[in-house]
Amino acid sequence: MEEQKRIIVEIRNLYKSYHRASLTIPVLFDITFDIAEGEFLALMGPSGSGKTTLLNLLAGIDKVDKGMIRVGDVDITTLSETQLAHWRANNVGFIFQFYNLIPVLKAIENVELPLHLTSLSKRQRRDHAEMALQMVGLAHRMDHYPGEMSGGEQQRVAIARAIVTDPTILVADEPTGDLDRASAEEILGMMERLNAEMGKTIIMVTHDPRAAQRAKILRRLDKGYLAHDDSQNPL
Amino acid sequence: MMILKILFRNAFHNKLRSGLTILGIAVAILAFGLLRTVIDSWYAGVEAASTSRLVTRNAISIIFPLPISYNEKIRQIEGVKMVSYGNWFGGVYIDEKNFFPNFCVEPKTYLDIYPEFVLSPAEKKAFLADRKGFVAGRKLAKKYGWRIGDTITLKGTIFPGNWDFVLRGVYHGRDDTTDETQFYFHWAYLNETMKKVSPPRAEQVGFYMITVTRPDLSSDVALAVDKTFKNSLAETLTETEKAFNQGFIAMSGAIVTAIQMVSFVVIFIIMAVVANTMAMTTRERIGDYAIMKTLGFGGRDITILIFGESLVMTLTGCLTGMALTFPAAQAFGHTLATFFPVFRVSGETLCLDIAAAVLIACFAAIIPTRQAIRIGIADGLRRVG
Numbered sequence: 001m002e003e004q005k006r007i008i009v010e011i012r013n014l015y016k017s018y019h020r021a022s023l024t025i026p027v028l029f030d031i032t033f034d035i036a037e038g039e040f041l042a043l044m045g046p047s048g049s050g051k052t053t054l055l056n057l058l059a060g061i062d063k064v065d066k067g068m069i070r071v072g073d074v075d076i077t078t079l080s081e082t083q084l085a086h087w088r089a090n091n092v093g094f095i096f097q098f099y100n101l102i103p104v105l106k107a108i109e110n111v112e113l114p115l116h117l118t119s120l121s122k123r124q125r126r127d128h129a130e131m132a133l134q135m136v137g138l139a140h141r142m143d144h145y146p147g148e149m150s151g152g153e154q155q156r157v158a159i160a161r162a163i164v165t166d167p168t169i170l171v172a173d174e175p176t177g178d179l180d181r182a183s184a185e186e187i188l189g190m191m192e193r194l195n196a197e198m199g200k201t202i203i204m205v206t207h208d209p210r211a212a213q214r215a216k217i218l219r220r221l222d223k224g225y226l227a228h229d230d231s232q233n234p235l
Numbered sequence: 236m237m238i239l240k241i242l243f244r245n246a247f248h249n250k251l252r253s254g255l256t257i258l259g260i261a262v263a264i265l266a267f268g269l270l271r272t273v274i275d276s277w278y279a280g281v282e283a284a285s286t287s288r289l290v291t292r293n294a295i296s297i298i299f300p301l302p303i304s305y306n307e308k309i310r311q312i313e314g315v316k317m318v319s320y321g322n323w324f325g326g327v328y329i330d331e332k333n334f335f336p337n338f339c340v341e342p343k344t345y346l347d348i349y350p351e352f353v354l355s356p357a358e359k360k361a362f363l364a365d366r367k368g369f370v371a372g373r374k375l376a377k378k379y380g381w382r383i384g385d386t387i388t389l390k391g392t393i394f395p396g397n398w399d400f401v402l403r404g405v406y407h408g409r410d411d412t413t414d415e416t417q418f419y420f421h422w423a424y425l426n427e428t429m430k431k432v433s434p435p436r437a438e439q440v441g442f443y444m445i446t447v448t449r450p451d452l453s454s455d456v457a458l459a460v461d462k463t464f465k466n467s468l469a470e471t472l473t474e475t476e477k478a479f480n481q482g483f484i485a486m487s488g489a490i491v492t493a494i495q496m497v498s499f500v501v502i503f504i505i506m507a508v509v510a511n512t513m514a515m516t517t518r519e520r521i522g523d524y525a526i527m528k529t530l531g532f533g534g535r536d537i538t539i540l541i542f543g544e545s546l547v548m549t550l551t552g553c554l555t556g557m558a559l560t561f562p563a564a565q566a567f568g569h570t571l572a573t574f575f576p577v578f579r580v581s582g583e584t585l586c587l588d589i590a591a592a593v594l595i596a597c598f599a600a601i602i603p604t605r606q607a608i609r610i611g612i613a614d615g616l617r618r619v620g
Contacts (some may be wrong), residue, residue: 053613056612056613059529061528061529061612061613061616062611062612062613082533085528085531085532085533086531088529088530088531089530089531090531094526094529094530096526096616100522100526100529100616102241102523102526102527103248103523104241104244104245104248105240105241105244109237109240112237113237113527113530114530114531116237116238117530117531117532
């Protein structure tokens with residue numbers, strides 16, 4: 001009998017809309033699902049289906065209109081901006097489509113950046129950042145600026161930055177969207193290893209079936225509704 | 236430390252834009268510093284004036300003379316220590332463009348009253364002994380290449396004719412604020428000539444200089460002097476040297492006000508330029524700020540980044556401008572030495588430069604900081620790519 005996995009993310013009756021001038025644009029409707037610890041989930045859907053919005057809500061960088069999101073033991077919909085910032089720093093690792101590295105910082109400094117919000121010493125921060133860069137195979141590029149690196153390398157630095165704080169969940173928004181096929185494969189392989197070998201819970205938004213194929217669970221969003229397909233990844 | 240590293244690198248990341256902004260700030264601070272120094276030099280005579288020296292002139296106007304007979308009467312007033320006298324001569328050296336102040340004075344008492352005009356004992360002795368002798372300030376003598384023993388001719392404007400003088404001494408200022416562009420000769424030389432060519436104009440002076448035994452007696456002595464000559468043909472007006480000089484400045488008050496206004500306009504213009512630069516910079520970095528907020532950095536960190544970057548740029552420009560102000564002021568002062576005998580960049584001007592730079596930096600950073608803090612993370616991240 002398969003061991004019951006602990007639920008790490010609980011989403012209940014989630015609604016979200018955006019306001020543009022006098023217009024209210026509903027984006028998500030009554031979303032409810034769970035994510036188990038150590039899961040690798042892909043969120044798919046056409047453009048405008050609300051998948052990035054849902055990811056932002058799960059990661060605590062946007063506010064829900066209605067509903068509840070519990071990550072671990074914390075209902076993040078009840079947290080203030082300051083509490084959310086603190087929570088994100090400790091619990092979420094981010095990987096974005098355009099890498100979002102700070103251009104004036106070297107690779108090692110970019111990876112070290114989130115550690116400045118921890119109580120680690122300067123030496124410890126440097127050791128952690130070097131280790132993270134080693135894990136993504138970029139120890140030899142630590143003194144290079146993002147502008148001196150390829151897209152694939154920048155995304156690997158972004159992954160190192162995402163995992164350096166050992167977060168509860170990793171969120172990735174189209175992590176291969178700006179990469180060529182070879183680099184995309186490399187990044188997806190790395191995410192697979194993080195999930196399989198380190199047990200990291202990963203939530204990835206993508207519209208690329210090849211990327212989604214690497215996830216264990218696939219969920220689809222369409223026009224703001226979650227498709228009732230809770231099966232294992234059919235891809 | 237990481238925040239400081241980012242703000243310093245951000246400040247110089249776009250080298251052309253930062254360089255041009257810093258250059259603009261440097262030029263603005265240079266202009267501001269020079270204009271403030273012009274205003275300071277305008278007031279230099281007031282600053283250098285002593286509160287224990289009094290000036291007595293005709294109550295109607297400075298252009299009306301006083302009789303020389305007042306000298307003895309003033310000396311007898313209680314509290315008076317020394318009395319000297321003189322006249323504005325208004326002579327022209329070769330051409331009218333060669334303006335410098337020239338006075339005839341009673342030389343011995345005048346030099347005693349003005350210890351800040353320092354002459355060597357030999358030069359002082361030679362000057363006192365020669366009725367046609369004159370002394371000139373160091374800057375004036377240097378400007379025209381005069382040497383001891385040279386004969387100089389001034390063309391009289393108030394007192395017509397060509398007047399020959401022999402340079403007997405070159406004084407230097409005891410203090411930085413001492414005017415070294417003046418020309419003094421013997422009142423007796425003028426008076427003897429007037430006796431011959433225009434007797435009604437003889438035995439008259441333009442002003443009396445008085446020193447008092449104690450500075451706190453100044454107002455009492457001034458009142459006593461004016462009371463002594465009340466209801467005479469030439470009533471007097473006595474005031475401290477500082478007040479007398481301030482009266483002159485007041486005549487050109489509109490010019491000083493205009494210069495002050497221009498100096499503030501310069502700061503206002505550069506404030507708008509730096510605000511525009513910071514607005515562009517922040518707009519470009521909104522994605523960086525969003526990612527920092529995503530990672531858990533707060534509004535305080537973003538504020539430090541934007542205000543810090545603005546301060547780094549403006550203070551770099553300010554220090555460059557301040558460094559340039561010194562040679563520029565030296566060149567300016569040298570060129571216009573006769574109009575601005577004391578042209579020195581004051582500590583107050585340097586403090587105002589720094590205050591202006593901090594004001595510019597803060598003003599320029601307020602709106603971009605507000606925008607960067609208020610924008611939602613999701614909105615900020617959408618601007619990347």
